[in-house]
Amino acid sequence: MKMTARISDLEEVSKDIAIVIDDKGGLYDESSIEEDFYKHLFASAVSHFDHLVKLATELHYDGSGRRLKFGIVKKAGIGAFACVGKEDIDFIGVHFGTIALVSAIFTRMMSNPNILPNVGDASLETNVGQTYFIPVQEDLENFSPCRPTCSIRGYFSRFLALTGLDFIFGHEIAHITHGHLGILRKTEHFDPQKRRPKLSRLETHALELDADGGATKWTLEYANRVRNWRHKLPVEANNSLGISWREFYANERKTIRYCFFASYLTLRMTSADSWDRVAQQTVSQPLPPYRMGMLMQVYASALMQFFDLSPEQAQSQVSAWCIESEQAHANLLDESGKGELQLNAIASFITGVGNYNEEVNSAHEILAKELSEFAMGETSRMTHPRPRTCDYVVLKGLQRGVELFVIIEAKHSDENPKALELQCFFQEHEGITGLPFSLIFDSNFEGNVLDEALASDGRNYVCGVTQVTSFETVKLASILEKTELLRFSLQHSKCPKLKVDLIQVLDI
Ligand SMILES: [Zn+2]
Known part of the structure; x- marks a missing residue:
């Protein structure tokens, strides 16, 4: 029996999904990756996705008769997509460029002694793989993943990259489990009587932000599971892996801080430096500054919920995390390895958003009833007491x-x-x-x-x-x-x- 949810052949999905994958360039084969460090990271990313699919299956699919699978698609730009296909198969595709770029961002950050300097021995880092710009697609020549010199920082860069990828993958899972694709399919129904009018811009933004909220839930849930696996992992020794793992996972509040860092930067890396309402209304995807701003809200409410913080305390904690992430972004892109904060993107959103977000929220409220028709509830599973081993x-x-x-x-x-x-x-x-x-x-x-x-x-x-x-x-x-x-x-x-x-x- 095949133990992975990853497909290696288009025969493993229904025709309609195979066509979508083919359109995007087919399935990716990573045997072309030669560099060891990146090869390993790529394999870890795939196994993270596999875990996430198993978790989603456990929570939402058991007994539904449907199955969730995933694949890596031959597309060099950053991106991922979800499909609800025929033959009871759902599918998440991740562009290989996403894995390459996210890996490059965080491994390069940890190679810079000015970014998260308290992790490991930052003085060993010389920022050799200096970054002039973040490309929009895989670029192994100018922007390859690179191994930090300090091995503690090396492991840490992997945890960050994998967490960033969890956020991207979690976004796609949420599109499926929250019922978004059900509505989209209704807009394409062959029978005009049953066809739903196309989604408005506001409605599309509402669904995308809802998927981001789901993505954060997945990111934090998964990180929490890793924390709880501690007793099963070889992470207690004072070696690089142990020290690095404990820095990321031993303290819950720090874990949440690093999850924020990883998620925020996957949005920031593709961002233009400003946001305005007019530009936003012309495109179907919420622009990165908008998503960054909403990410901050989601984390603030998580802090209030998990740590009993007041709204003001939560807000100021998340603002500090935002500055930390922005500083890392600035440092990554500066020749000296130490750049000046560029808060224009997030600031222009905060000052310019006005009531736009309320409009998006009410669009979501109106959709809620329709979504509930397609959303997948959580399957309640009996937990059997396990024999003591x-x-x-x-x-x-x-x-x-x-x-x-x-x-x-x-x-x-x-x-x-x-x-x-x-x-x-x-x-x-x-x-x-x-x-x-x-x-x-x-x-x-x-x-x-x-x-x-x-x-x-x-x-x-x-x-x-x-x-x-x-x-x-x-x-x-x-x-x-x-x-x-x-x-x-x-x-x-x-x-x-x-x-x-x-x-x-x-x-x-
Ligand atoms: Zn989306």
Whole structure:
């Protein structure tokens, strides 16, 4: 069975979608990418999209009879599109140029020592891939993705690029799940009686901004899921990946700040330097400054909701993030690597918007009822309690008269249901020990092997190793002052349950 939602052949979608893809140039084949760093980033982007599609499927498609697929399309300009096709298949296409340009923006930013200087060791960066302009399509000669010198910043540039791409992909998912394409199809209905009048400019703007709101929801939801996967990821060590990951994901407010940074800049990169109502009314897409302004509003309300901020506090936080992003944009484009803030784009929107946004909002309100006909509700899924696969115990005993604490963890072996992989962690005078061992239970053993190991067999083994004759069980939180032991255990643990509890008690 094929495990990815990405299509590699036009046969995998219905004819109508295949025609759309063909019109845009067909499917892209990334085997032409030679540079290793970019090759890897490209693969990560594809796997992010795959995760997003699985998440969307879980939330909206289960039981609907429809399926969502995606593909990378041979088009060098920035862009993406969604189609609701025949044969119960929906499709999201991403231009390969989008991946190239977004990757280039953020990897080049992190190669500049003046952009997010607190991440990693910015002094290692020399801004070698100096950027004179941001092209409108892939340009590997003048604007290729480039690997920052500091490897912490290298990983960080990937997190930013992937988050920016989540925003773009999330926008397309929202077009489908919010029912926008249902209305569009009605405007093309072959039966004039059932055909809906074409969407007005205001209505189109309303749908696009609604998709941006959905995109932010996806971006934050996905980032939050990554945060919650922490105990399953190899990110506790003090290596580049660990340090970089924790900078991006360990603190929720920082994660939101970086999500804003990544989303704002994917809009800013294509922006003209000003906005006015007259120009806006002549084009069907809301212009970037408008989308940037609305992005700020969406983030301000997220801050009020998640952190109980007042509207003023939320507004000033988002304004600071906007300046941070604008400064990064200016630095990227300046020869010296340090440019002057160019706030014209966002400022012209804020001063010029007047009641335009209210008009767009009321257009959306009028559409709401019609949209609800096509919108995909969230499927409620029963969550089944999963069987426990690992556990741990914290013990206190006396070793030659000195108090000794031991953490024992046990995890089911993947191969044998009666076998356990264990580790014990303890700190003696000479230092901290992490000792792996395993236990195999008799195939006739009927009890719970985890409980048995942690209460008796595993514990006996540890008594032998540490020469402690009797142990009592204590709570993890009661050994908080043993920070070194706890951190060591977090770095080496293979038991997600222990890792979750350690992250919580260590408050990191
Ligand atoms: Zn759109």
